[in-house]
Amino acid sequence: MAKEILVTGGAGYIGSHCVLELVEAGFAPVVIDNFHNAIRGSNTVPESIWRVEEIVGKKIPFHELDILDETGLQNLFKKHRFSAVIHFAGLKAVGESVQMPLEYYKVNLTGTIRLLETMKVHGVKNLVFSSSATVYGDPAYLPLDEKHPVGGCTNPYGKSKYFIEEMIRDLCKAEPDWNAVLLRYFNPIGAHKSGKIGEDPQGIPNNLMPYVAQVAVGRRDYLNVFGNDYSTVDGTGVRDYIHVVDLAKGHIAALKKLKENCGCKIYNLGTGTGYSVLQMVKAMEKASGKEIKYKIIARREGDIASCFANPALAEEELGWKAVFDLDRMCEDLWRWQSQNPSGFSKN
Ligand code: WQD
Secondary structure (H helix, E strand, O other), X not given: OOOEEEEEOOOOHHHHHHHHHHHHOOOEEEEEEOOOOOOOOOOOOOHHHHXXXXXXXXXXXXXXXXXXXXXXXXXXXXXXOEEEEEEOOOOOOHHHHHXXXXXXXXXXXXXXXXXXXXXXXXXXXXXEEEEEHHHHOOOOOOOEOOOXXXXXXXXXXXXXXXXXXXXXXXXXXXXXXXXXXXXXXXXXXOOOOOOOOOOOOOOXXXXXXXXXXXXXXXXXXXXXXXXXXXXXXXXXXXXXXXXXXXXXHHHHXXXXXXXXXXXXXXXXXXXXXXXXXXXXXXXXXXXXXXXXXXXXXXXXXXXXXXXXXXXXXXXXXXXXXXXXXXXXXXXXXXHHHHHOXXXXXXX
């Protein structure tokens, strides 16, 4: 019997790619999602999960559920015997978090506490948590390794990730029978090679590459480049972009780590290579064959100049490293966007 893995927020961009890799690795993922970041589609399951089922040729158990719903969580854990939980569910828009901090702390912190409490009651004490490089704040040195100080994040979204990391660390200290792997994502981009699933932000994309892809496919006229006066290779912001499938495979490696009764472990999931905004634009023009117009405008509040990972610890302790290069990230992103100009919605 394949091991059941609960995937909270499994209908989202990273969650759905992780669900696919879980099935391919022989696990039995069970997905919960409240449709905050997912399109309902014309099926009983979210469109993204329906497409994952198409790709893998298997049904994926799905329950529409909010992690704040304690009764719903209790009933779910009574119905299944989870060997671990991969926790993606939460609010994730940096700018929005500044406008509505309470909502972000309620969903991300209280939601996680209710999940952890339910796990404890049902004796499920293996957790992979979706954290973020944003917990490092403005880097004191680069590349960023896991020893770099954390907590310097300035927005409520980043702080919520930091607070949840601290909650999980304290829980693992107090109760040594817990095992948790905290994964600090750098900048996930791209899509599964089928082009059937991908990132589909609702409204105006906050992140660079979904916006660039929408310019390439003609949904937007041009990209606004947020400043070109940073001390970087060409003045524009540098980030560590990682293929979402590489990122998803990192979660499979984390599940295997849990089986070693590892206690609480923290890993960067990045490539170790940084690219600037203009380098990303050029890479996407090459992948799509389209011109991507842009305008240089003022810096975005809260942005940092450069951020990229030292990925050595994950390679050493998880036996994981990113394998897809920038061209492949952009080719896969273009296949998804060009085959789905309006994302998952039909219109
Ligand atoms: C990348 C670069 C921008 C949009 C955020 C979150 C982080 C994580 C990843 C969740 C920067 C520039 C962007 C645009 C631009 N998310 N840019 N024009 O800010 O590194 O990280 O997403 O965990 O928590 O903070 O990613 O894609 O927003 O920006 O010039 O329209 O692209 O200035 O240099 P970021 P991003």
